[in-house]
Amino acid sequence: MYKVFVNNTPIILSTKKSIEDYQTIPIKEADFSTIIRDILNKEAMHEEARYHLYHKKEDRLIEHLYTKLPVVVAGGGKVYNAQKEILFIKRNGKWDLPKGKVEKKEDTETAAIREVEEETGVMGLEITKFLYRSFHVFKRNGEFRLKVTYWFEMKTDYEGELVPQKEEGITKVKWKNTKKAKKALQDSYANIKLLFSHDYLS
Template sequence: MYKVFVKDIPIILSTQKNIGKQYTAIPLKFARFKKIIKKINNGKLVYVNLYHKNEEKIEKFLREKLPLVEAAGGLVYNNKKEILFIHRNEKWDLPKGHLDRGETYEDAAKREVEEETGVKDLEVKRFLQKTYHVFRRNGEFLLKVTYWYEMYTEYDGDLKPQKNEGIKKVKWKNFEKTQKALQNSYENIKLLFPKEYLTTHPNDRVPQV
C-alpha cells in the first residue's frame, strides 16, 4: 500500500479494492490523478483508494503521472534517545532535502541533516521507508519521494538551523516533547514513528512555538 499525501490527506494506492466503506474505490487504469488532486485541494474528496492487483504497476503509475522530485532525510537519535527536529513553516519537521547530482540517497540524507541542523558524526543505522507527497511549484503539481534513514549520533555541540532554507529552530526532543511536536507536524512524517509516539492523552495540547 502507498499513501500519497495532498495537504495531509492521503491518496491510498493499494492492491485491494475494498479497504473501507468510506473510500471511493477507483481502478488504477481509470484514475485521473491530477483531477483527484484538484478535488482533494478543493475539499470535494477525502477518502479515495486507487487499486491494482500488481503492486509494481502502482509504483510505475506514480512515477509516470507527475514530474518526480527525489529527496532524502533522517530520523536522528542521540545517546539520550532524543529525536532531532527542525521547525519550518510553523510546523515541526525532520531534516531532509534534495539529492545532488550523482549522490546516493544515504549520502544525501546525511548531508542534508548536517546542513540543516549543524549535527555531525552521523551514523546511518537502517533505511526506514519512502514517503510520498504532492506539492505545487510554479502552478505545476509535482510528486516528492523522500527516502528516510534512521541515524544515530553522540554529537552534543551547538545546533545551527539553516536559516536560508527557512528553518527557524533545531531541537532535540525527548519522548514526551516528541509526542507534542507530532501534533503540529505532517501526516507523512508520522509514518516514520513507532506507534507509541502517536498516542497522547486527550488533554494534551499542541505546544506554543
C-alpha cells in the same frame, strides 16, 4: 499499501479491489491533477476526500504512480543522539524532520546525511537502518509534483551547537525526548507522523 499525501489527506494505493467508504479508481485511469484539486477543494470546505487507487500487482502501483506527476527524490533522517532524543526542525511554522532533494550522481543515503548536516549543523551521523519511503504532493511553479523521500534512522554522538539553515525556512533545531516529540507531532505533518508509528511496516 502506500499513502500519497496531499497536505494531510492520504490517497491510498493498494492491491485491494475496493476499500469501504473510499472511491476506487484503477491507477492506470487516475487523473492525478483532478484528484488533487478535488482533495484541496474539499479541505478548504472542511470536507474529506477519500480516494483509493487500485492495481492487482503491487509493484505496478509505484510504476504507474511515477508516470502521473514529475518526481522529486529526497533523503531524510530520523536522528537519535546518545540520550535517545530525536532531532526536530521547525520549518514554515510546523515541526518536521530534516530532509532534502537528492543531487545528481548522489545516492539517497549520502543525500540524507548531507541534508541533515546542512539543515541542523549536526555532524558525525551514522545510518543505522532504512525506514521507508514517504510520498507527498507539492506545487512548484504552478505544477503539481510528487516528492518521494527515503527516510533513514541515524545516530550521532554530536553535542555541539544546533544551527538552523535559515535560507531553507528553518527557524529552530531541537533535540526532543519522547514526551516532547509527541507534543511536537501534534503540530507536524501526516507523513512525518508515520515515522513514529508502525504504519510504514504494513
